[in-house]
Amino acid sequence: MDIKQIQDLIRFVSKSGVNEVSLEQKDFKITIKTNQAPTIVNATIPAIQPAAAPVAAAPVSVDAPTPAIADTSHYVTIKSPMIGTFYHSPTPDKPVFVNVGDEIQAGTVVCIIEAMKLFNEIESEVSGRIVKILVQNASPVEYDQPLFLVEPV
Known part of the structure; x- marks a missing residue:
């Protein structure tokens, strides 16, 4: 396998x-x-x-506390379903998929993760508002690593 x-x-x-x-x-x-x-x-x-x-x-979890968001218990975390490279936009010259403050619906593409030369669109499983983007563009991500915090509606 x-x-x-x-x-x-x-x-x-x-x-x-x-x-x-x-x-x-x-x-x-x-x-x-x-x-x-x-x-x-x-x-x-x-x-x-x-x-x-x-x-x-074993899965790697990155929980970095931030001063701007003290209590994250009521937020939903969108996590990486795979190991790869995180991208905010489909190409460098295109606009980003989502910004902080954007309203999203379930099924909205929030980012791309490149794994083994394949570009995988990552869709939100919840509807809500993007509160925080936890990963920098073009940075490596691990399986199950938090990518976004979403305030559900």
């Missing part, structure tokens, strides 16, 4: 509404669990050398 297949599986699980999926093959095992809030991915990847220990991958 390659990284693209794993990313597709993660996307499928997050959109399907199931709480847990386990897949075990001859040389590896992957379990994806969702709780409607954070998504937890546990993967054991086969070692390159037979004597080496397996490597476990």
